Amino acid sequence: MDMAAGVEVFEWVNGEGKSPFVLVCEHASNHIPAAYNRLGLAEADLARHIAYDIGAEGTARLLSKLIDAPLLVQKVSRLVYDCNRPPESPGAMPELSEVFEIPGNKGLGAAARLARTREIYRPFNHALEQYLDARAAEGRPTAVVSIHSFTRVYKGKRRAVDLGLLFDRDTWLANMLIKSFPGISAMLNEPYGPKDGVLHLLNLHAAPRGLHHLMIEICNDLIESERNQQQWAQRLSIPLLQAGAKLGETK
Protein backbone atom coordinates (compact mmCIF):
# COMPACT_ATOMS: atom_id res chain seq x y z
CA MET A 1 0.00 0.00 0.00
CA ASP A 2 1.52 3.31 -1.02
CA MET A 3 0.14 5.74 1.54
CA ALA A 4 2.33 8.58 0.41
CA ALA A 5 0.61 8.49 -2.97
CA GLY A 6 -2.89 8.54 -1.58
CA VAL A 7 -3.59 9.23 2.06
CA GLU A 8 -3.13 12.68 3.50
CA VAL A 9 -1.10 12.39 6.73
CA PHE A 10 -0.95 16.05 7.71
CA GLU A 11 -2.70 19.37 7.12
CA TRP A 12 -1.49 22.91 7.68
CA VAL A 13 -4.17 25.19 9.10
CA ASN A 14 -3.58 28.96 8.86
CA GLY A 15 -0.09 28.37 7.49
CA GLU A 16 0.40 32.11 6.97
CA GLY A 17 -0.45 32.89 10.60
CA LYS A 18 1.59 35.75 12.06
CA SER A 19 1.95 34.43 15.63
CA PRO A 20 5.37 33.41 16.95
CA PHE A 21 3.65 30.22 18.13
CA VAL A 22 3.58 27.18 15.90
CA LEU A 23 0.83 24.86 17.11
CA VAL A 24 0.92 21.11 16.58
CA CYS A 25 -1.81 18.55 17.14
CA GLU A 26 -0.19 15.19 16.55
CA HIS A 27 -3.09 13.18 17.97
CA ALA A 28 -5.87 15.06 16.16
CA SER A 29 -7.41 12.30 14.10
CA ASN A 30 -8.94 8.88 14.67
CA HIS A 31 -8.91 8.13 10.95
CA ILE A 32 -7.55 4.74 9.92
CA PRO A 33 -6.95 4.43 6.17
CA ALA A 34 -9.08 1.68 4.59
CA ALA A 35 -6.14 -0.58 3.77
CA TYR A 36 -5.52 -1.12 7.49
CA ASN A 37 -8.99 -2.68 8.01
CA ARG A 38 -9.51 -0.70 11.21
CA LEU A 39 -6.53 -2.65 12.63
CA GLY A 40 -9.06 -5.30 13.59
CA LEU A 41 -10.93 -2.97 15.96
CA ALA A 42 -14.66 -2.32 16.16
CA GLU A 43 -15.95 0.98 14.80
CA ALA A 44 -16.86 2.01 18.37
CA ASP A 45 -13.25 1.60 19.55
CA LEU A 46 -12.18 4.38 17.20
CA ALA A 47 -14.27 6.85 19.20
CA ARG A 48 -12.12 6.18 22.27
CA HIS A 49 -9.08 8.05 23.57
CA ILE A 50 -6.85 5.21 22.38
CA ALA A 51 -7.45 6.31 18.76
CA TYR A 52 -7.00 10.08 19.21
CA ASP A 53 -7.09 13.02 21.61
CA ILE A 54 -10.80 13.77 21.85
CA GLY A 55 -11.51 17.50 21.50
CA ALA A 56 -7.89 18.47 20.90
CA GLU A 57 -8.19 19.27 17.20
CA GLY A 58 -11.28 21.44 17.64
CA THR A 59 -9.66 23.37 20.47
CA ALA A 60 -6.40 23.75 18.55
CA ARG A 61 -8.18 25.05 15.43
CA LEU A 62 -10.08 27.65 17.45
CA LEU A 63 -6.89 28.66 19.28
CA SER A 64 -5.05 28.91 15.96
CA LYS A 65 -7.67 31.40 14.80
CA LEU A 66 -7.71 33.43 18.03
CA ILE A 67 -3.94 33.94 18.17
CA ASP A 68 -3.38 33.80 14.37
CA ALA A 69 -0.98 30.87 14.68
CA PRO A 70 -0.14 28.20 12.12
CA LEU A 71 -1.30 24.75 13.17
CA LEU A 72 -0.05 21.39 11.96
CA VAL A 73 -2.73 18.70 12.23
CA GLN A 74 -2.17 14.94 12.04
CA LYS A 75 -4.68 13.12 9.79
CA VAL A 76 -4.09 9.47 10.69
CA SER A 77 -4.86 7.81 14.03
CA ARG A 78 -2.00 7.27 16.47
CA LEU A 79 -2.97 3.59 16.48
CA VAL A 80 -1.45 3.28 12.98
CA TYR A 81 1.62 5.35 13.92
CA ASP A 82 1.85 7.65 16.93
CA CYS A 83 3.68 10.71 15.58
CA ASN A 84 4.70 11.65 19.13
CA ARG A 85 6.83 8.50 19.45
CA PRO A 86 10.12 7.55 17.75
CA PRO A 87 10.21 4.38 15.64
CA GLU A 88 12.23 2.71 18.40
CA SER A 89 9.31 3.01 20.85
CA PRO A 90 6.84 0.15 21.36
CA GLY A 91 4.23 2.95 21.59
CA ALA A 92 4.82 4.04 17.98
CA MET A 93 2.69 1.17 16.64
CA PRO A 94 1.22 -0.12 19.90
CA GLU A 95 0.16 -3.73 20.37
CA LEU A 96 -1.60 -2.61 23.54
CA SER A 97 -3.08 0.85 24.20
CA GLU A 98 -4.21 1.47 27.76
CA VAL A 99 -6.06 -1.83 28.30
CA PHE A 100 -7.04 -2.43 24.66
CA GLU A 101 -5.28 -4.91 22.41
CA ILE A 102 -4.75 -3.70 18.82
CA PRO A 103 -4.97 -6.81 16.63
CA GLY A 104 -3.62 -5.12 13.49
CA ASN A 105 -0.42 -4.17 15.32
CA LYS A 106 0.42 -7.65 16.66
CA GLY A 107 3.81 -8.96 15.63
CA LEU A 108 4.47 -6.42 12.89
CA GLY A 109 7.52 -7.30 10.80
CA ALA A 110 10.39 -4.97 9.93
CA ALA A 111 9.00 -4.12 6.47
CA ALA A 112 5.58 -3.15 7.85
CA ARG A 113 7.14 -1.07 10.66
CA LEU A 114 9.43 0.73 8.23
CA ALA A 115 6.57 1.38 5.79
CA ARG A 116 4.46 3.05 8.49
CA THR A 117 7.46 5.05 9.71
CA ARG A 118 8.12 6.32 6.18
CA GLU A 119 4.54 6.90 5.18
CA ILE A 120 3.13 8.51 8.32
CA TYR A 121 5.74 9.59 10.86
CA ARG A 122 8.25 11.04 8.40
CA PRO A 123 5.94 13.13 6.19
CA PHE A 124 4.34 14.65 9.30
CA ASN A 125 7.69 15.41 10.88
CA HIS A 126 9.22 16.68 7.66
CA ALA A 127 6.32 19.08 7.22
CA LEU A 128 7.08 20.65 10.59
CA GLU A 129 10.82 20.55 9.94
CA GLN A 130 10.56 22.35 6.60
CA TYR A 131 8.30 24.98 8.04
CA LEU A 132 10.62 25.64 11.00
CA ASP A 133 13.64 25.72 8.66
CA ALA A 134 12.00 28.47 6.64
CA ARG A 135 11.21 30.48 9.79
CA ALA A 136 14.80 30.01 10.98
CA ALA A 137 16.15 31.36 7.69
CA GLU A 138 13.93 34.41 8.10
CA GLY A 139 14.96 34.84 11.75
CA ARG A 140 11.33 34.85 12.93
CA PRO A 141 10.82 34.43 16.69
CA THR A 142 9.26 31.00 17.14
CA ALA A 143 7.97 28.76 19.91
CA VAL A 144 6.35 25.37 19.48
CA VAL A 145 3.21 24.41 21.42
CA SER A 146 1.52 21.04 21.11
CA ILE A 147 -2.14 20.57 22.05
CA HIS A 148 -3.31 17.29 23.56
CA SER A 149 -6.13 15.89 25.65
CA PHE A 150 -6.25 13.14 28.26
CA THR A 151 -8.99 10.99 29.78
CA ARG A 152 -10.47 11.71 33.22
CA VAL A 153 -10.20 8.03 34.13
CA TYR A 154 -7.13 6.02 33.10
CA LYS A 155 -6.69 2.37 33.97
CA GLY A 156 -9.54 2.74 36.43
CA LYS A 157 -8.08 5.74 38.29
CA ARG A 158 -9.66 9.21 38.34
CA ARG A 159 -7.41 12.17 37.62
CA ALA A 160 -7.88 15.45 39.52
CA VAL A 161 -5.95 17.60 37.05
CA ASP A 162 -7.88 19.60 34.41
CA LEU A 163 -5.01 21.23 32.59
CA GLY A 164 -1.43 19.98 32.37
CA LEU A 165 1.51 22.09 31.24
CA LEU A 166 4.29 19.68 30.24
CA PHE A 167 7.94 20.40 29.70
CA ASP A 168 11.39 19.08 30.40
CA ARG A 169 14.24 21.56 30.67
CA ASP A 170 12.54 24.52 29.05
CA THR A 171 10.42 25.92 31.88
CA TRP A 172 9.88 29.37 30.36
CA LEU A 173 6.40 29.01 28.88
CA ALA A 174 5.10 26.70 31.60
CA ASN A 175 6.12 29.15 34.31
CA MET A 176 4.57 32.07 32.42
CA LEU A 177 1.27 30.23 31.97
CA ILE A 178 0.76 28.32 35.21
CA LYS A 179 -0.75 31.26 37.15
CA SER A 180 -3.09 32.19 34.31
CA PHE A 181 -5.95 29.76 35.01
CA PRO A 182 -7.76 30.74 38.23
CA GLY A 183 -10.40 28.26 39.35
CA ILE A 184 -8.94 25.48 37.20
CA SER A 185 -6.87 22.58 38.41
CA ALA A 186 -3.75 23.44 36.38
CA MET A 187 -0.59 21.47 37.14
CA LEU A 188 2.96 21.22 35.88
CA ASN A 189 3.93 17.90 34.28
CA GLU A 190 0.61 16.21 35.04
CA PRO A 191 -0.93 13.77 34.23
CA TYR A 192 2.25 12.87 32.37
CA GLY A 193 5.79 14.14 32.46
CA PRO A 194 9.05 14.00 30.55
CA LYS A 195 9.88 10.52 31.85
CA ASP A 196 6.82 9.11 30.06
CA GLY A 197 8.25 9.87 26.64
CA VAL A 198 5.39 12.23 25.77
CA LEU A 199 7.69 15.13 24.84
CA HIS A 200 9.12 13.35 21.80
CA LEU A 201 7.88 15.81 19.19
CA LEU A 202 9.15 18.78 21.18
CA ASN A 203 12.46 17.03 21.93
CA LEU A 204 12.88 16.46 18.23
CA HIS A 205 11.79 19.79 16.77
CA ALA A 206 12.04 22.48 19.44
CA ALA A 207 14.78 21.65 21.96
CA PRO A 208 17.59 20.95 19.43
CA ARG A 209 16.82 24.27 17.74
CA GLY A 210 16.84 26.20 21.00
CA LEU A 211 13.17 27.12 20.56
CA HIS A 212 10.92 27.59 23.58
CA HIS A 213 8.19 24.98 23.74
CA LEU A 214 5.33 23.58 25.79
CA MET A 215 2.91 20.67 25.68
CA ILE A 216 -0.64 21.51 26.72
CA GLU A 217 -2.87 18.67 27.98
CA ILE A 218 -6.58 19.32 28.61
CA CYS A 219 -8.89 16.78 30.23
CA ASN A 220 -11.15 15.67 27.39
CA ASP A 221 -14.37 15.84 29.44
CA LEU A 222 -13.89 19.63 29.41
CA ILE A 223 -13.66 20.00 25.61
CA GLU A 224 -16.37 17.70 24.31
CA SER A 225 -18.59 20.40 22.80
CA GLU A 226 -17.63 23.15 20.40
CA ARG A 227 -18.85 25.63 23.00
CA ASN A 228 -16.41 24.23 25.56
CA GLN A 229 -13.63 24.13 23.00
CA GLN A 230 -14.23 27.80 22.26
CA GLN A 231 -14.11 28.59 25.98
CA TRP A 232 -10.80 26.75 26.37
CA ALA A 233 -9.30 28.27 23.23
CA GLN A 234 -10.21 31.70 24.61
CA ARG A 235 -8.76 30.85 28.02
CA LEU A 236 -5.47 29.64 26.51
CA SER A 237 -5.21 32.50 24.03
CA ILE A 238 -4.85 35.22 26.67
CA PRO A 239 -1.59 34.08 28.35
CA LEU A 240 -0.23 32.83 25.01
CA LEU A 241 -0.70 36.26 23.43
CA GLN A 242 1.08 37.78 26.43
CA ALA A 243 3.94 35.28 26.22
CA GLY A 244 4.17 35.71 22.46
CA ALA A 245 4.75 39.41 22.85
CA LYS A 246 7.79 38.63 25.02
CA LEU A 247 9.24 35.99 22.72
CA GLY A 248 11.13 38.41 20.54
CA GLU A 249 12.80 39.81 23.65
CA THR A 250 14.11 36.56 25.19
CA LYS A 251 16.66 34.00 24.02
Next chain:
Amino acid sequence: MDMAAGVEVFEWVNGEGKSPFVLVCEHASNHIPAAYNRLGLAEADLARHIAYDIGAEGTARLLSKLIDAPLLVQKVSRLVYDCNRPPESPGAMPELSEVFEIPGNKGLGAAARLARTREIYRPFNHALEQYLDARAAEGRPTAVVSIHSFTRVYKGKRRAVDLGLLFDRDTWLANMLIKSFPGISAMLNEPYGPKDGVLHLLNLHAAPRGLHHLMIEICNDLIESERNQQQWAQRLSIPLLQAGAKLGETK
Protein backbone atom coordinates in the same frame (compact mmCIF):
# COMPACT_ATOMS: atom_id res chain seq x y z
CA MET B 1 22.87 26.96 -7.60
CA ASP B 2 21.23 23.59 -7.20
CA MET B 3 23.59 21.72 -4.92
CA ALA B 4 21.29 18.77 -4.53
CA ALA B 5 21.63 18.06 -8.23
CA GLY B 6 25.41 18.18 -8.28
CA VAL B 7 27.46 18.27 -5.13
CA GLU B 8 27.73 15.23 -2.90
CA VAL B 9 27.06 16.29 0.70
CA PHE B 10 27.45 12.94 2.44
CA GLU B 11 28.97 9.50 1.97
CA TRP B 12 28.23 6.22 3.70
CA VAL B 13 31.33 4.19 4.46
CA ASN B 14 30.87 0.48 5.28
CA GLY B 15 27.08 0.92 5.23
CA GLU B 16 26.59 -2.82 5.75
CA GLY B 17 28.78 -2.82 8.88
CA LYS B 18 27.57 -5.21 11.57
CA SER B 19 28.52 -3.14 14.64
CA PRO B 20 25.82 -1.70 16.90
CA PHE B 21 27.70 1.59 16.63
CA VAL B 22 26.81 4.06 13.93
CA LEU B 23 29.72 6.46 13.48
CA VAL B 24 29.26 10.01 12.23
CA CYS B 25 31.89 12.51 11.15
CA GLU B 26 30.03 15.74 10.50
CA HIS B 27 33.18 17.88 10.25
CA ALA B 28 35.13 15.54 7.98
CA SER B 29 35.67 17.71 4.96
CA ASN B 30 37.15 21.11 4.16
CA HIS B 31 35.69 21.04 0.66
CA ILE B 32 33.90 24.18 -0.49
CA PRO B 33 31.91 23.70 -3.71
CA ALA B 34 33.17 25.93 -6.52
CA ALA B 35 30.04 28.09 -6.64
CA TYR B 36 30.86 29.45 -3.16
CA ASN B 37 34.20 30.94 -4.34
CA ARG B 38 35.97 29.66 -1.24
CA LEU B 39 33.65 32.00 0.75
CA GLY B 40 36.24 34.70 0.08
CA LEU B 41 38.96 32.85 2.02
CA ALA B 42 42.52 32.12 0.95
CA GLU B 43 43.35 28.54 -0.06
CA ALA B 44 45.56 28.25 3.03
CA ASP B 45 42.67 29.08 5.36
CA LEU B 46 40.90 25.90 4.24
CA ALA B 47 43.69 23.83 5.79
CA ARG B 48 42.85 25.25 9.23
CA HIS B 49 40.59 23.84 11.94
CA ILE B 50 37.96 26.44 11.09
CA ALA B 51 37.19 24.55 7.84
CA TYR B 52 37.11 20.99 9.24
CA ASP B 53 38.22 18.64 12.00
CA ILE B 54 41.77 17.81 10.97
CA GLY B 55 42.46 14.07 11.20
CA ALA B 56 38.92 13.15 12.23
CA GLU B 57 37.84 11.55 8.96
CA GLY B 58 40.97 9.40 8.66
CA THR B 59 40.61 8.21 12.24
CA ALA B 60 36.88 7.56 11.81
CA ARG B 61 37.42 5.54 8.62
CA LEU B 62 40.05 3.36 10.29
CA LEU B 63 37.84 2.90 13.35
CA SER B 64 34.88 2.01 11.11
CA LYS B 65 36.98 -0.79 9.63
CA LEU B 66 38.32 -2.05 12.95
CA ILE B 67 34.90 -2.36 14.61
CA ASP B 68 32.95 -3.03 11.37
CA ALA B 69 30.73 0.01 11.91
CA PRO B 70 28.86 2.09 9.34
CA LEU B 71 30.19 5.63 9.11
CA LEU B 72 28.42 8.71 7.76
CA VAL B 73 30.90 11.27 6.41
CA GLN B 74 30.16 14.93 5.63
CA LYS B 75 31.56 16.09 2.27
CA VAL B 76 31.19 19.89 2.51
CA SER B 77 33.07 22.19 4.88
CA ARG B 78 31.33 23.37 8.04
CA LEU B 79 32.06 26.90 6.89
CA VAL B 80 29.34 26.52 4.23
CA TYR B 81 26.94 24.83 6.69
CA ASP B 82 27.96 23.24 9.99
CA CYS B 83 25.88 20.04 10.12
CA ASN B 84 26.32 19.94 13.91
CA ARG B 85 24.33 23.16 14.32
CA PRO B 86 20.60 23.88 13.82
CA PRO B 87 19.60 26.51 11.26
CA GLU B 88 18.69 28.83 14.16
CA SER B 89 22.32 28.96 15.33
CA PRO B 90 24.69 31.74 14.24
CA GLY B 91 27.30 28.96 14.07
CA ALA B 92 25.45 27.13 11.28
CA MET B 93 26.78 29.56 8.65
CA PRO B 94 29.32 31.45 10.75
CA GLU B 95 30.33 35.01 9.99
CA LEU B 96 33.19 34.52 12.44
CA SER B 97 34.95 31.23 13.22
CA GLU B 98 37.37 31.37 16.16
CA VAL B 99 39.14 34.64 15.21
CA PHE B 100 38.64 34.39 11.44
CA GLU B 101 36.07 36.38 9.53
CA ILE B 102 34.29 34.45 6.76
CA PRO B 103 33.52 37.01 4.04
CA GLY B 104 31.17 34.73 2.07
CA ASN B 105 28.94 34.33 5.13
CA LYS B 106 28.53 38.05 5.91
CA GLY B 107 24.94 39.25 5.96
CA LEU B 108 23.39 36.20 4.30
CA GLY B 109 19.75 36.74 3.36
CA ALA B 110 16.86 34.40 4.16
CA ALA B 111 16.90 32.77 0.72
CA ALA B 112 20.63 31.97 0.90
CA ARG B 113 20.32 30.63 4.44
CA LEU B 114 17.38 28.43 3.51
CA ALA B 115 19.14 27.15 0.37
CA ARG B 116 22.17 26.02 2.37
CA THR B 117 19.94 24.45 5.02
CA ARG B 118 18.06 22.49 2.37
CA GLU B 119 21.02 21.54 0.24
CA ILE B 120 23.58 20.61 2.90
CA TYR B 121 22.17 20.21 6.41
CA ARG B 122 18.97 18.38 5.45
CA PRO B 123 20.38 15.76 3.03
CA PHE B 124 23.10 14.90 5.56
CA ASN B 125 20.62 14.62 8.41
CA HIS B 126 18.04 12.75 6.36
CA ALA B 127 20.68 10.19 5.39
CA LEU B 128 21.29 9.43 9.06
CA GLU B 129 17.58 9.55 9.86
CA GLN B 130 16.65 7.06 7.14
CA TYR B 131 19.40 4.71 8.16
CA LEU B 132 18.38 4.80 11.84
CA ASP B 133 14.71 4.34 10.88
CA ALA B 134 15.60 1.14 9.04
CA ARG B 135 17.59 -0.16 12.03
CA ALA B 136 14.70 0.70 14.34
CA ALA B 137 12.26 -1.27 12.17
CA GLU B 138 14.60 -4.27 12.37
CA GLY B 139 15.03 -3.83 16.12
CA ARG B 140 18.84 -3.74 15.82
CA PRO B 141 20.72 -2.53 18.92
CA THR B 142 22.18 0.84 18.00
CA ALA B 143 24.31 3.58 19.54
CA VAL B 144 25.51 6.73 17.79
CA VAL B 145 29.10 7.94 18.16
CA SER B 146 30.41 11.08 16.51
CA ILE B 147 34.12 11.57 15.88
CA HIS B 148 35.64 15.06 16.10
CA SER B 149 38.98 16.77 16.61
CA PHE B 150 39.95 20.02 18.31
CA THR B 151 42.97 22.31 18.20
CA ARG B 152 45.65 22.28 20.88
CA VAL B 153 45.56 26.09 21.01
CA TYR B 154 42.25 27.95 20.82
CA LYS B 155 42.01 31.73 20.96
CA GLY B 156 45.60 31.79 22.18
CA LYS B 157 45.07 29.33 25.05
CA ARG B 158 46.71 25.90 25.26
CA ARG B 159 44.49 22.94 26.10
CA ALA B 160 45.78 20.14 28.34
CA VAL B 161 43.17 17.59 27.32
CA ASP B 162 44.04 14.99 24.65
CA LEU B 163 40.77 13.12 24.44
CA GLY B 164 37.33 14.43 25.32
CA LEU B 165 34.26 12.26 25.87
CA LEU B 166 31.23 14.51 25.48
CA PHE B 167 27.67 13.84 26.54
CA ASP B 168 24.68 15.44 28.18
CA ARG B 169 22.27 13.17 30.04
CA ASP B 170 23.35 9.88 28.59
CA THR B 171 26.44 9.03 30.63
CA TRP B 172 26.52 5.31 29.80
CA LEU B 173 29.17 5.21 27.08
CA ALA B 174 31.28 8.00 28.54
CA ASN B 175 31.48 6.23 31.89
CA MET B 176 32.32 2.92 30.24
CA LEU B 177 35.12 4.46 28.18
CA ILE B 178 36.72 7.02 30.49
CA LYS B 179 38.98 4.50 32.31
CA SER B 180 40.14 2.88 29.07
CA PHE B 181 42.92 5.28 28.12
CA PRO B 182 45.85 4.94 30.54
CA GLY B 183 48.61 7.51 30.04
CA ILE B 184 46.33 9.81 28.04
CA SER B 185 44.73 13.00 29.28
CA ALA B 186 41.14 11.84 28.81
CA MET B 187 38.41 14.06 30.25
CA LEU B 188 34.63 14.18 30.41
CA ASN B 189 33.00 17.12 28.60
CA GLU B 190 36.29 18.78 27.68
CA PRO B 191 37.29 20.91 25.84
CA TYR B 192 33.60 21.54 25.16
CA GLY B 193 30.42 20.45 26.85
CA PRO B 194 26.67 20.31 26.31
CA LYS B 195 26.25 24.04 27.06
CA ASP B 196 28.35 24.89 24.00
CA GLY B 197 25.77 23.46 21.61
CA VAL B 198 28.19 20.86 20.27
CA LEU B 199 25.84 17.93 20.92
CA HIS B 200 23.29 19.05 18.34
CA LEU B 201 23.56 16.04 16.05
CA LEU B 202 23.28 13.62 18.97
CA ASN B 203 20.42 15.63 20.51
CA LEU B 204 18.60 15.40 17.21
CA HIS B 205 19.21 11.80 16.21
CA ALA B 206 20.10 9.77 19.28
CA ALA B 207 18.48 11.23 22.41
CA PRO B 208 14.89 11.49 21.04
CA ARG B 209 15.11 7.85 19.94
CA GLY B 210 16.40 6.68 23.31
CA LEU B 211 19.67 5.53 21.73
CA HIS B 212 22.91 5.62 23.70
CA HIS B 213 25.40 8.09 22.26
CA LEU B 214 28.75 9.79 22.71
CA MET B 215 30.82 12.49 21.08
CA ILE B 216 34.54 11.74 20.87
CA GLU B 217 36.94 14.69 20.54
CA ILE B 218 40.64 14.04 19.85
CA CYS B 219 43.28 16.78 19.87
CA ASN B 220 44.27 17.15 16.24
CA ASP B 221 48.02 17.29 16.90
CA LEU B 222 47.73 13.61 17.89
CA ILE B 223 46.10 12.43 14.64
CA GLU B 224 48.01 14.26 11.93
CA SER B 225 49.64 11.23 10.32
CA GLU B 226 47.95 8.04 9.11
CA ARG B 227 50.17 6.15 11.53
CA ASN B 228 48.81 8.18 14.46
CA GLN B 229 45.27 7.85 13.19
CA GLN B 230 45.71 4.07 13.06
CA GLN B 231 47.04 4.11 16.63
CA TRP B 232 44.04 6.13 17.85
CA ALA B 233 41.53 4.04 15.92
CA GLN B 234 43.04 0.95 17.55
CA ARG B 235 42.95 2.58 20.98
CA LEU B 236 39.28 3.58 20.60
CA SER B 237 38.23 0.27 19.08
CA ILE B 238 39.00 -1.80 22.19
CA PRO B 239 36.58 -0.19 24.67
CA LEU B 240 34.00 0.36 21.91
CA LEU B 241 34.00 -3.34 21.06
CA GLN B 242 33.54 -4.11 24.76
CA ALA B 243 30.71 -1.57 25.11
CA GLY B 244 29.08 -2.79 21.89
CA ALA B 245 28.86 -6.31 23.27
CA LYS B 246 26.85 -4.96 26.21
CA LEU B 247 24.52 -2.79 24.10
CA GLY B 248 22.03 -5.54 23.38
CA GLU B 249 21.71 -6.14 27.13
CA THR B 250 21.01 -2.55 28.30
CA LYS B 251 18.19 -0.08 27.67
